[in-house]
Amino acid sequence: DITKSRIDAWNSDTLPIYEPGLDEVVKQCRGKNLFFSNDIEKHVSEADIIFVSVNTPTKTRGLGAGKAADLTYWESAARMIADVAKSDKIVVEKSTVPVKTAEAIEKILTHNSNGINFQILSNPEFLAEGTAIQDLFNPDRVLIGGRETPEGQKAPQVTEDQIQRDLAMNKFDWDHPVHLQPMSPTTTKQVSVTWDAYEATKDAHGICIMTEWDEFKTLDYKKIYDSMQKPAFVFDGRNVVDSEKLREIGFIVYSIGKPLDGWLKDMPAVA
Missing domain, CATH: 3.40.50.720 (NAD(P)-binding Rossmann-like Domain)
Structure with missing residues (x-):
């Protein structure tokens, strides 16, 4: 623990x-x-x-x-x-x-x-x-x-x-239970700001696209994917990226108004 x-x-x-x-x-x-x-x-x-x-x-x-x-x-x-x-x-x-x-x-x-x-x-x-x-x-x-x-x-x-x-043998042998608790908001830095998209996505679990800026269409998503935690998620709230190309790279993509990614369909929390 x-x-x-x-x-x-x-x-x-x-x-x-x-x-x-x-x-x-x-x-x-x-x-x-x-x-x-x-x-x-x-x-x-x-x-x-x-x-x-x-x-x-x-x-x-x-x-x-x-x-x-x-x-x-x-x-x-x-x-x-x-x-x-x-x-x-x-x-x-x-x-x-x-x-x-x-x-x-x-x-x-x-x-x-x-x-x-x-x-x-x-x-x-x-x-x-x-x-x-x-x-x-x-x-x-x-x-x-x-x-x-x-x-x-x-x-x-x-x-x-x-x-x-x-x-x-009348004994216990499973001796290392794993029990993770979320960090308190007061002990962790919740928000950080950076001007570089590649720095912002490094070691991230997911990306949320909330605006229709052209910059998001031209980013090197393979480079971004390689630097992220896996599985890597993209939530496209404006439908500005090519979801199929991102899936070919390896992303799990959720786009507004489009069918769920096949990976997401199997997740129990979505059922």
Whole structure:
């Protein structure tokens, strides 16, 4: 977790939550094969299997507000994993998420893979408050889903073997939960101004075109794409750029009054 106070609480004698049996398990395993840390990037880089458990609240604004799940934290986690990973990873979603979330996260990881292979699995929890520890050690079922490819079929077996070893040894071994929270507006600079379009788009996730200036028609979008985070988005609010040419470069394009980009159609938050 990135919140130091939360990690300090989990490393203290007074745990931040109460669950029957949890205190005994944590005290028995902590420092041996169960560790709480906010050095997320280090542990993600070292891990072979990464379990991601982050908040997925209901969206409060934009498309799907009040109904769709907000996958901001999941997307942030995926981008961080892609940034720090130096070897192949199995990424397991544990959060309560909509259908096709794994596919959407796979796209983000693939766009930022730098040659690293990621296998995305779904492993939903079947734990009830008050009996979570009992349910964990004595599950009536364990579901692990992945792609029906040779690599995708191998990944669940690797994860299942690890879970079986953990349960058989009566211990925990998934020890680096990733939980990202948005930075406070008071601690981050929200807006910066630059006169250079290439500087403005460097390391950006998306571009919003809000005016019909001719300058936007003649920019070197290949150069811009190469300098951006991936996947790279273009929201053309004035229909001034050639969306098909941008898609050929690799952009995901959303243009006013035009059909959704094929990539966007598969995103669960849009459904």
